[in-house]
Amino acid sequence: MQDDSHTKTGETERQQYDFERTDPAVAVVKTLADATGKEPTEMESLFGHIDPDALNTLLYSSNGSEIDHVTTVTFTVEDRQVSVGSDGFVVVSASG
Incomplete structure (x- = not known):
């Protein structure tokens, strides 16, 4: 799998x-940057919302769990x- 699967529909x-x-946290930052049209350095820090290391x-x-589920x-x-899954998908959509 490569880092090039990308879909943008309306607000998502x-x-x-x-x-x-x-890293999942880096993937979140990249996807948020694309969704907001901002440079990653212009965005709020993830630390104010979630612990990137814990994520x-x-x-x-x-x-890669043997159980058929996605965290x-x-x-x-x-x-x-922002929804990020263990299957590698990051989805960013308008809140509310």
């Missing part, structure tokens, strides 16, 4: 990443709802 930005190549650990530990974490940042 969806990208798929290979978490062996891109990485949770999704790495769930990735998903959802939170709000930059007035956007």
